[in-house]
Amino acid sequence: MNIVATQDLDKATIAARLGHEHVADIVEFLNGKTAEEATELVGHMPLQWAVEVLDQPQFQDACEVIEALPQDKAVALLEGMSADRASDVLRWIEEPSKSRLREALTPETRRGIDHLLTYPDGSAGALMTTEFVSVPSNWTVGQTLAHIREVEHSRETVYAIYVLTPDTKRLVNTVSLRRLIFGAPDAPIGSVANPYAPITVPPTMSQEEVARIISKYDFLAVPVVDSTGHVLGIVTVDDVIDAMIEEQTEDVQRMGGMEAIDKPYLDISFFEMIKKRGGWLCVLFLSEMLTTSAMQVYADELEKAIVLALFIPLVMSSGGNSGSQATSLIIRALALHEVRLRDWWRVAFRELPTGLVLGSILGVIGIVRIVVWQQAGIFDYGEHWRLLAITIGAALVGIVTFGSMAGSLLPFALKRLGFDPASASAPFIATLVDVTGIVIYFSVAWLFLHGTIL
Incomplete structure (x- = not known):
């Protein structure tokens, strides 16, 4: 879109040119400007054009524009906007500007906006328009x-x-x-x-x-x-x-292990980004310390059979990946009402055989890898390499199965406790599977290798 050919045009000329564009293109253009520039451009637009622009939820600086414009202009725009959009804009304007604008509205408009503001955010009442x-x-x-x-x-x-x-x-x-x-x-x-x-x-x-x-x-x-x-x-x-779209964006961000952000990525300040990501990253880091603690319990086994340490990343990542898959599937299914809380047992019975089969597939691949490397002379796993291969295969079956079960049931548990299932993010599942996976891995290793290399 080529709305403005030169930077030397005055704001009134630019605003006049904007009137020949689709409202979505105008919003996109204004979103690329600062709030001060957007306010000046909107102020030069005819009232009907400005109302159409401010009525678009994609316009990022609507609150700042309304608050910065002269009161008579701002009130005229609020009067012309749809009631639901006007209430959304007023909701986030700081006092005393909010009360001043509200009192300047006509009684009919004010009643409609006040009525919408009584409903909680994310409800049908907050989302509806009273213009029908x-x-x-x-x-x-x-x-x-x-x-x-x-x-x-x-x-x-x-x-x-x-x-x-x-x-x-x-x-x-x-x-x-x-x-x-x-x-x-x-x-x-x-x-x-x-x-x-x-x-x-x-x-x-x-x-x-x-x-x-x-x-x-x-x-x-x-x-x-x-x-x-x-x-x-x-x-x-x-x-x-x-x-x-806004809700799904927040869910995706939570599933990535961070707080949801309410602005476009490039508009978030450096310190706000640190605040949104740092807290959860610290929580995940502290959770991962449990993995270190679990490995310390098996320090003697690692000293006796250092070869077991070579496969820790392999088996841990497989369990985390399986859990992340299951979590993503169930969170989406819950959101679409494909499954409900009462269906948790059906999901568990479905994921149990799924985890066993997926774990068996990975287990076979792991066994083949050890056999090929040993027979081809790429790496020597010692005289008990056959038992080691069986250990890795069995451990993969157990860890992948646990990952699938944990990943599928954790969203149900969170929803039952009143939390957003999207909080069952991939990092949390990976952390949970890491800790329990270490226990499963070394328990299987002790079962198959006790009396040999352990």
């Missing part, structure tokens, strides 16, 4: 179409029309825009409504569950309804996609 189209059930198709033309400019989306009872305003049905367009103008709105009861979600439902429902029913939006049947708002598919 609803009509009484005694209206006709023609009346509904005329109403949409009147209010369309003030609604974030018109994916569906929500049909309410005339007296109590409770949701009774939904009408897709497609079905409405093809309906006869004088036909009652109920005649083009969906033939099934409306699918709704409560405001306290998690955004992951909302995403699952939207995916299951192939919706573009789902209504959020309170316990009395009144529509509080709607969650749109684009909001769900943005939320899930």
Whole structure:
């Protein structure tokens, strides 16, 4: 994208050129600027353009821009933005600017934003927008179409029309825009409504569950309804996609053994990066000390058979890799509701034979490696090399099986205790398997090599 050909253009000219670009390209351009530059450019944009830009969740400096703009301009932008986006922006503006902006809003806008701010982050209530189209059930198709033309400019989306009872305003049905367009103008709105009861979600439902429902029913939006049947708002598919991308990014970072970061990589300061990564790295380092302690217990065996030390990295990494595979599979399966907490025993019975087979495959490869190296004269493992090969093969079966079991069951344990299963990261599984793997390895070695080299 070539929005600006020269750096000598003034901000007003640049802002005018931005108006000819797609809003996603404008956001990408502004994200490459400092917050001060972005504020100046947004300030020179026509109100409608600026509202579209600030409405994009990908725009990183929305809070800074709103806070830095003159109050009348900032209030006008907040009034024009969708209620859910405006509440997200206000949520992170520091006091006293937050209260000052909030008090300057119209009572209707303020009530809508305050209502959204009461819901916890990550819930359907926090994700929803209060801008939707609803009509009484005694209206006709023609009346509904005329109403949409009147209010369309003030609604974030018109994916569906929500049909309410005339007296109590409770949701009774939904009408897709497609079905409405093809309906006869004088036909009652109920005649083009969906033939099934409306699918709704409560405001306290998690955004992951909302995403699952939207995916299951192939919706573009789902209504959020309170316990009395009144529509509080709607969650749109684009909001769900943005939320899930953010959620999955956090999960991937946690699985890497660090705190989740809420900014792009290049925008994180050096000291903030150290803070996010250093704490968990220290915890993992201290955990790995248990491996050293376990090896110290078997120091005498290592002195007698130093050849056993040659295979420690091989068997330990195999168990850690197996555990990481199982952890990744189960965390994703839990997130997609392919398995639930009550299915832990089914997972265990599935991973047990899987671990045994995978361990046997690696065990055979390990045995073949020792035989080939010994027979080819590449390395001499001593007169008891056959027993050593059997030891390595058996140890791999045990460690890989344990790794698969531990990796698959740890996410269940964490979820049951109320923690994020993504915390069962590959580094933690590797540490756990390292410690127990040492015990398994030397126990197998003592069983097969006792009386020979041990």
